[in-house]
Amino acid sequence: MAKKPIGPVRRAFAPWEDPNAIPFIEFRNVTKRFGDFVAVDNLSLSIYEREFHALLGGSGCGKTTMMRMLAGFETPTEGQILLDGQDLAGIPPYKRPVNMMFQSYALFPHMTVEANIAFGLKQDGMPASEIKSRVDEMLRLVKLEPFAKRKPHQLSGGQRQRVALARSLAKRPKVLLLDEPLAALDKKLREETQLELMTLQEDLRMTFLIVTHDQEEAMTVADRISVMDHGHIRQVATPGEIYETPNSRFVAEFIGDINLFSGQISEVNENDARLFCTVLGQHIDIQGAGKVTAGSNAAFAIRPEKVRISLDKPEPSNANVIPGEVWDIAYMGDVSIYHIKIAETETVRAVVANTTRLVERPITWDDKIWLSWDRDAGVILTK
Secondary structure (H helix, E strand, O other): OOOOOOOOOOOOOOOOHHHOOOEEEEEEEEHHHHHEEEEEEEEEEEEEOOOEEEEOOOOOHHHHHHHHHHOOHHHHEEEEEEEOEEEEEOOOOOOOOEEOOOOOOOOOOOOOOHHHHHHHHHHHHOHHHHHHHHHHHHHHHHOHHHHHHOOOOOOOOOOOOOOOHHHHOOOOOEEEEEOOOOOOOOOOHHHHHHHHHEEEEEEEEHHHHHEEOOOOHHHHHHOOEEEOOOOEEEEOOOHHHHOOOOHHHHHHHHHOOEEEEEEEHHHHOEEEEEEOOOOOEEEEOOOOOOOOOOEEEEEEEEEEOOOEEEEEOOOOOOOEEEEEEEEEEOOOOEEEEOOOOOOOOOOEEEEEOOOOOOOOOOOEEEEEEEHHHHHHHHEEEEE
């Protein structure tokens, strides 16, 4: 029986679920050292053909080093990198079937848009008639036909980004590498361009690998995300799985907001468990706790939007209920974020959607309130 997906799924594409699927890109026990510094530490990763994969992590986690090794700009100290079954060791960057779009775009300022796109094709010795046809195709693809004769300084940031994308795609690489490609764009344009990238990748049926530190960007564009930390991959999963079922405190805290309750597993019943939280002075009941052992230390993690807030104590139900006091409120327009004091030094965040313009009795500062959440709303973390 097929595995039930977690979270919205934008396309029926999951070759990693097929045990017979052959990876298109493979990092096999790859290590990269710069002197005494280990940038990538014995790392293995499989990426599949037509996948949009994101390497996500903070500065210095090793994500850009991984991409540069795949492109051929860095050489692994140990291990192998394979592309479509071919070991890339010893193959120079210009002979690899990959192309990289850099954060800076690196456009030639003295060349027109069409000349920038054609540059790599001319370097490869492609006939002039074919170059013109390919450039025209790329201009249509990125919707820049009216700007073909302009130079980079005559374009907006979003247009320059499209020129760089068209130039990267013109040689029809097997893999497109995107190094923080949208970092220079403003928020609205970045969101629009993310959707354009997704559509483009699916239309071209190409493999895209993006490096980013932006969680929202990775969650938006990628089929799967590799969360990286100090040269290691902490979790590889779909955006929904990363968000809803993080495998560690690091991943839970790195992706979005999270409430963590530390304690000890006091009771286990098949797939359910009870965790005694010292700060709360009470038990938390968890449905679908996974493999945990009574007496072990653990943490319960729950996202703020899954926490309900009310002035009246909820009726007994399949839920956990704790008292608190409103400490602060952040009104964000579409949602309000409540910071609830549950102990002298502990607060919990609850997100409430502002679905109506007016409320009869708004919950405000210093109110004594009740927090509640369903037993299956969070996850147990043991590492």
